[in-house]
Amino acid sequence: MPDLQGWDILITGTDINEESLKKAGRGRYSQWSFRMVDKEIRGKYFKRRQDEWEIHENIKKMVKFQYGNLIEADFFPQNPEICNMDIIICRNVFIYFEKNAVSAVLKKFQRVLNIGGYLVAGHTELYGHDLTNLHQIVSPEAVIYKKTAELKMQPAKIPCLVNPLRPVSRLSRIKPPNPNREIEEYIEKGRHTEAIAKSESILITHEANYDLLCLMAQAYANSGDYEKAESACRRAIVVKGDSADPYLLLAQVAEARGNDEEAKDFLKKAIYLNSAFIAGYLELGGLYEKENDIRRARKARAAALEFLKALHAQTPVKPYDITAGELLEHVECLIGIRDVGLRSAESGERSRL
Known part of the structure; x- marks a missing residue:
């Protein structure tokens, strides 16, 4: 990123699991985590700590981790620092939600995303939802949505994906009787x-x-x-x-x-x-x-x-x-x-x- 010192950058990561937040904050990764990463990148931004790799401290200080439940109605009003975002990365999250919950969170993202900003989601995660003001860009690893000022998009046609569908920890949508x-x-x-x-x-x-x-x-x-x-x-x-x-x-x-x-x-x-x-x-x-x-x-x-x-x-x-x-x-x-x-x-x- 050119002229990094002149940028006003805020990177925030949220999760509902406190232990996951603590682990993310430590910035330590196993050898397995780098199986798809070039050794040059690992060597440039990480330091070896016994059998783990720790991200450099100057990068770690740039990121803030905090508790956040996207489904809660007042999530964004309580967190004004994560409004007016230029990019939102939300992959393998919507697969945990029912369709109505995905739609509700998507509307929140559209409100806080700047015009020209990007929303990154997994393949098919937003299929069938209202993508008004979002222009779809398909890549091999994800689907990227760019927020526009015009009303262009209809619910997206399922893209030709390079990677397979990945329904993580979402066991078949059981519809049991009460209770x-x-x-x-x-x-x-x-x-x-x-x-x-x-x-x-x-x-x-x-x-x-x-x-x-x-x-x-x-x-x-x-x-x-x-x-x-x-x-x-x-x-x-x-x-x-x-x-x-x-x-x-x-x-x-x-x-x-x-x-x-x-x-x-x-x-x-x-x-x-x-x-x-x-x-x-x-x-x-x-x-x-x-x-x-x-x-x-x-x-x-x-x-x-x-x-x-x-x-x-x-x-x-x-x-x-x-x-x-x-x-x-x-x-x-x-x-x-x-x-x-x-x-x-x-x-x-x-x-x-």
């Missing part, structure tokens, strides 16, 4: 502590409530307590051993911990239990792609494609919050892009022989 509905509403509003407390109180007398165990696992995962999320998933499996859903969340937790091999094993178990488990195939394809195993990634996605073709176009597909027709278009595009890469790789191999 579980109250807990689900807590989760939708980001009130995970209350969701967990309510779940545990009910489980004292209803310990075999499968839906409740799944909701509690989701709340723990959303709050970053992966150990307890895993425990709740395993309790759900004991109650309903033939269900694939708990294994999906176990896989997502394993991946969040950096254990991709374990994540793949969980997804394979899920697919064994439900051979038509579309989310399982897509998640597995994403993990294979991380390993640059393009052939297996394509095979997993092709399996998902066949099951999608058998569904009515308007059938909702959990946990992606989009219809079978929309997801079909995405996967077809994804496989097409990967086929180009695969042919290029094969051509390169032949040229070296």
